[in-house]
Amino acid sequence: MIETISEWFWWDRLWLPYNLTWSDLEDKEGRVYARVSHLYITVPLAVAFLVVRYLFERVIATPWAAWLGVKEPARLKVAHNPVLEVYFNSHSKNPRQADIEGLSKKCSLTARQVERWFRRRRNLDRPGVLKKFREASWRFAFYLCASIGGLVALYDKEWFYDTRQMWVGYPKQSMLESQYWYYILEMSFYWSLLFSITCDVKRKDFKEQIIHHLATLILLSFSWCANYIRVGTLVMIVHDTSDVLLESAKCFNYAKWEKTCNSLFVVFAIVFMITRLIIFPFWVIHCTWVYPLDHYPPFFGYYFFNAMLVVLLLLHIFWAYLILRMVKKFLFGNLTKDERSDNEEDEGESSLTEDYDGQPKVTNGSSVGGFANHH
Template structure:
C-alpha cells in the first residue's frame, strides 16, 4: 500500500505538470536559495489546527459578544413551537417532507383529524428544527467580522506590493519569488477560515445554495493550496482581497434585516449589489482572469498546471454568475415590494416568520 501511495504522489506531483519547463522541485524548495524565500508546502498543514482555533474563536465571539448585542437589539432567541407527538404523522414526514393533498386527506381520515389539523402539524414539524433569528444573526456577525478584518489586512499588506498596481508583476521572476511574512499569514489565516467553514457549514443554518457554497469553499482551498505549492500566490492574494470586499456588506445586510432595521438593510443591500457586480463580475474576470488567460502566456512558458489554475478560477466565476442571478432576482422583487425580501444571495429556505414580526418601525 505504501508503495502505491508513493507511486501516486510521485506521478501526481510531476514536475512536468506543476512547474514551468526546465524547473525542478529542488529549484523552488525553501532551502534552494538564501536570497529568495520560496513557499514551503509543509506549511499547508498549519491551517488545519488553525481552523480549530478559528472555530473556538467563533464560539467565544458568538456567546460573549454577538449574542448580547443581538439581545440588546431586541432579537429574540425563542425556539419554534414543536409539533405534538404523533407516530403516524412522524412516519409519513420521515418518508416525504412535502405532502400532496391526497396524502393529507388520507392521513386526516386515518387519524380522525381535519385536513387543517394535519396541515398545521406539518407546518409546525417543518419549523421546529429551524434556528432562531438570534442564531442566524450571530453567524452573520462572525462572518462579517472576519471579512472586514481580512479585507482591511489584505489591503494594508498589498498596498506597497507592486502587483496590486501592475498585475503583470505577478509573473515577474516567476516562479522564483520571495514570500514575505505578511503574505504568509494572509494565506494561512484565509485557508484556516475556509477550512472552518467546510466544517461549520454542516451545523449552520441550511440554505438553498448549500452545495454551491461547499463547492466554492473546496475550490478556494484547492486553489490556494496549489497556488502556494507552485508559487502563484501573488495572483492568489489578489483573488482573496477582491472576494472579501463585497462579503462584508452581504453579512451586514443580513444582520440589519434580522435586527429589524429594514431601511438600513435595504441601503446596505444596494451597496452590496453594486460592489458585488463590480468585484465579482467586473474586476475578477476582466482584471484577474483576463491576465491569467491572455497576458500570462506572453510572459511565462506555459505548463499543464496553468490550465488547472485557470479552470478553478473559471469555476469560481461560474458560481459568481449563479449568485449574481439570485442577487438580481432579490433586488428586482425588492423594488416591486418596496423593501428587501427573503434571505440575501443564498435564498435561505429557513427564514423564520418570527423575524418578520420583530421588525422595528422606522421613523
C-alpha cells in the same frame, strides 16, 4: 504504489513551467518559498477557528444581538402525535396530498389539520433568528479583519497596481511573511466553514456553497504550491470586500433595521457586481490568462489554475442572478424575504406557497436584506 502516485502527482511538468523543477524553488539566495508542509497547520487552525467562533457567538454576538433588538419570533407548538412524528422523521417533512389524506384517516384528523401540523412542525425545526445572526456576525468579523489585513499586506506592492508585475521573475519570487499569514488564516477559515457547514443554517444554495469552499481551497492550495501566491492574494481580497457588506446587511436584516439593511444591500450589490463580475474576470483572470504567456509557454498548472478561477466566476454569475432578482423585487415590489433561506411558513395559509426551487416563501416581506444569506 503510494510512492508512484506521489511521484506522478508532484511531477514538475504538472505544476511548473517547462525547464523548471522543484529544485529551483528551494530556499536559497535569500529567497524563501512556500512548502506544502506549511499547509498542514491549516487543519488544526480551522479547529481553533471553530473554538474562537463558539466563544465569539456567545460572548460578543449574543450581547450585540440583544443591543440591536434581535428577537426570536414566537413559534406555535404542535400537539404530540406519534403517527405524524414518525412519518415526519422517517419519510418526508413535506407529505404529498395522497399521503396527507392517508395520515388524516389514521389520526382521525382533517386533511387541513394534518397540513397545519406538518407546517408548524417544520417551523419548529427551522433555525432561529439568533442563530442566523450569530453566524452572520462571525463571518462579518472575519471578513472585515481579512479585508483590512489584505489591504495592509498589499497596499505597498507594485503588482497590486500593475498586474503585469505579477509575473516578473516567476516562479523565483520569495514568499513574504504577510503573504504567509494571509494565506494560512484564510485557508483555515474556509476549512472551518466546511467543517461546520452541516451544522450551520442550511440554504438553498447548499451545494453551491460546498463547491465554492472546495474550489477556493483547491485554488489556494495549488497557488501556494506552484508559487502563484501574488495572484492568490488578489483573489482573496476581491472576494472578501463584498462579503463584509453582505454579512453586515444580514445582521441588520435580522435586527429588522430595514433602512440600514436596504442601504447596505444596495451598496453590497454594486460592490459585488464591480468586484466579482468586472474586476475578477477582466483584471484577475485576464492577468492569469494573458500575461504569463509573455514569460513561459502554457503548461498543465496554467490551465488548471485558470479553470478553477472560471469555476468561481460561474458561481459569481449564479449569485449575481439571485441578487438581481432581489433588486428587481425591491424596485418593482412583491419582494420575498430571502431567495436562499428557509423562511417560516405563514400559519394562515392552507397550503404551501412554493418558491422557484420548491422551498416555502413568505409573500408579505418588504426588506431587501431578505437576500440575507448569500455567501
